Structures are given as structure tokens and as C-alpha cells.
Amino acid sequence: MNAIEVRGLRKDYGDNTAVAGIDLHVTKGEIFALLGPNGAGKTTTVEILEGHRHRTSGEATVLGEDPGKAGRHWRSRIGIVLQTATDSAELTVAETVKHYAGYYPSPRSITDVLDVCGLTEKAGARIRSLSGGQRRRLDVALGIVGNPELLFLDEPTTGFDPQARRQFWDLVRTLAADGTTILLTTHYLDEAEALASRLAVIADGRIVAEGTPATLGGRETALATVTWTDHTGAHELRTDDPTGAVVALAGREISGLRVHQPTLEDVYLDLIGAKA
């Protein structure tokens, strides 16, 4: 059963086509990442799926309903992590989470939400005293307090330090392990690789590749590059058998031997470069 199904989705703003007919599906319980350069159409797509924007044409089904027509009950089944969810700087963390819980028919317990978001120690702290990373955790807390089946995370770790990002990834994994389906948009390839079971790359409003982090864009069959230096100079070999190449070099006087398999970032840059 799919949490999200999209066919031929299109959004025009006057003469500008932001989303040019995309197909995708997100299976229940998976973490799906949407990648793409600035202006590719990610936010437009996600906002249509959240029911916040009307599509020009195509079909979209989110948790079994058309997001363009769905009502309050459907809305309570999805969670959206906004960039700046709250401006009540004088409220405490717990007060804010409690306030948002009041909007939902069957919210999670406040204690549980604070715990899973790593905010228990900050329960009594005023929002204005939080660090950027703690603020973002609060944004997530507000996105999940309604106990959503599907969570939208739009560039969740922008501005995080490396440690805060790792902690946030653990939080996302915990939510997914609890059965929450997650649609993540991100500019960070390592984030997509660490979290997503599947991902799609969108460029110029079209999906240019879709797959798992290991297979996207033919990554698993792409050639490796072996580089080394010997007395004649520097060498570079592109090969589908890097192990064989290294074995063949054994016993020779070389230095700086390196084997480079294409990273997700290499594949991604190729994909969007081809569209630029």
C-alpha cells in the first residue's frame, strides 16, 4: 500500500512550468528523499501533496485521498515540519508542544514527544533561549505531536552542526522505525544516503532518476577510478575491475594509490549537469 501516489503531476505559474508532469510513489513506512537543485520544483511538489497548493493537472493521492480536496481528518493524519513553526518566544517548549497537541484528535503524549525529540531537559526553557538545533527539534516535535502517519520534512537540517545533524538523523530513524512514512527534501547528499530507502532526483520540474542510494543513476555499475604515481608520473585508470587493477600493481614501486568509487554526489552532479 502506498502512502503517496503521483501521476502526471503538473504545476504552471503562468508561463513558468514549475512541475512538468512527474510520477512517483512512496510506500508506507519508508523514508523517501526528494533531491534537486534550487528551483527544481521540490517545494511546489511537496506543497501540492500537503494540500497547500493546487495542481494544474495530474493525479495525486496521499493517504488514500486527493490532497486538493481532503478535509480536516486527513490533515490530522499528516505532519508537516515548517521552517519556523512558532513565534511565541515567551512560551516554554512544553507549553508550545501542549498547545499544538490541542489541534489534533489523538495526539501523542507530550512527555513522549519531548523524549523522542531529545527535548526533555529543555521542557521548561523558553523558546527564545533555544539554540538553532534545539529550535529545529522543537519544529519536529510540533510536526509529530499529532501522531502523523506521514511526515513531510523540508530541508530539516539546514544550519545544523555535524553532531546535531547526526542526532537529528537518529530521530528520523526512530520515527521511521515506529512506522511513520517520511518524505524528506534535502540538499545534502550524505543525508539522503544515510536516511532514505529510496530517492528521486528532480530537475527542471521532471524526475531525472529514481532508485536506492546504492543504485541511483547506475551507480552500482559505474566505473571506478584507480590513481597512482610511479617513476614515470601520475596515472589514472577507469575500470569496472578496481580490485584486479590494484592486484596488477602489486610489487611495483608506486605511491599514492587510490580507488575512487562514484559517490552519490558524483552521480547526482552528473544527473543534474546533464539537465542544466
Ligand SMILES: Nc1ncnc2c1ncn2[C@@H]1O[C@H](COP(=O)(O)OP(=O)(O)OP(=O)(O)O)[C@@H](O)[C@H]1O
Ligand atoms: N508562487 C509562485 N509563483 C510563481 N513561480 C513560483 C512560485 N513558487 C515557485 N515558483 C517557481 O517554480 C519553480 C520551482 O520552485 P520550487 O520552490 O518548487 O523549487 P525547489 O526545488 O523547492 O527549490 P529550492 O531548493 O530553492 O527550495 C521555480 O522556478 C520558482 O521560481
